[in-house]
Amino acid sequence: MKPPPFSYHDPRTTDDTVGLLASLENAKLLAGGQSLMPMLNMRYVLPDHVIDLNRVEGLSYIREKNGAVEIGAMTRQRDIEFSDLIRARHPLMHEAIRQVGHRQTRNRGTLGGSLCHLDPSAELVTCAAALDAKVAVAGKNGPRSIDFAAFPVAYMTPAIELDELVTGATFPYWPAGHGYAFVEFSRRHGDFAIVSTAVLIEEDRNGKVTRASVTLGGMGPAPVRASEVERALVGEAIEEKRLREICETLRQVEAVDDIHAPASYRQQLATVLPRRALIKAHERIVQGRKQ
């Protein structure tokens, strides 16, 4: 028996869940369990109450609405991986999700769990930043929406109150034919990335970038949008020599030291990975136009 003692609740509706969150002290929400369960087994967390979301109805869906894809908080990573809608509208997320853990963990792990756990190098977190996602939250004061840019408030801490839960997220999609790439560096397949990057670009007929989104994961507590690089790319053609100059500025992005890599190593990766991703994204645009 590894986890510490707790009371177990398995509500069936979001309202009941909100009610439990409002009335219980020291409660933890259990989604896919791929992060909370290890923490319980190792007794890093000692909740008095575990509220299991797995039987809450209506939190698992992937649907298109108003130029965006809405994904429910309890949608399994596996369902994102095999969704035709995601593959068509969010090829970036399709590429990223295959690098999330392993088959056994994607079968259980959820979108909401990943966003709320907010591991600095989690692929879905980096995608949410790259795609300007909006996070849907329910609480006793009713539902609200949080721009993803304002969602991480500190290391592994989302901007939700103790009596709120994430019910889903909305991911606006880019026009068909855009370029994308998710590139990460990790020591083994399935490990958390040391640094990852999510890149999206649009180009005009002459091959000049008209819009760019460049995000770095794993550098610090939250994903970093490289807004200066995004601006510098507009009007440029994707070409290696010029990209080297533009991406060199990413060496200035603040980075953490840890047992996996020193900050300087992360900063080196920050100059290299986006360049590779941008070239890949550009090649995909070129290939798409040939077809």
Next chain:
Amino acid sequence: MSDKRTIAVTVNGTRYEETVPVRVTLADFIRHQLGLTGTHLGCEHGVCGACTILLDGLSARSCLMLAVQADGHDILTVEGIAPNAETLHPLQEAFRDNHGLQCGFCTPGILTTLIEFLRDNPDPTEEEVRIGISGNLCRCTGYQNIVIAALDAAKRLRTPDARPAAENGTTQR
């Protein structure tokens, strides 16, 4: 404070109704309460893959689930892979014939993982097999013979009549 719950689960085709403390993991429930010790526990925090079971046909780490969460679900453990007590599953035969195991500790998790993997991808490349078992650690084999055994099993399972009728797998892909 309700510390125990009664759950109904089907494991390897047998239905069990059991009362279990809510904080017990599915892995410990399977081993200690049901006595099915084929499911092994290595790391107990979701890294090694030895405790992999199939939940409604999908692989999952049983150390990362509570037993109460399995209420109403269908579970396959390594004991349920072979069609009967005398016959091995073609996957198990391939592991025996190709030295796909040495100490055998990781084998239950590798086999359950591969049951799902080969069902979804009957004709995998070596690279796909390596990614498929990347969530399972083995400290003996260096993986080489596991990969060979998995590819051999895929071949055997593609041959008509090799696949046992009792194959447990309820979901697509």
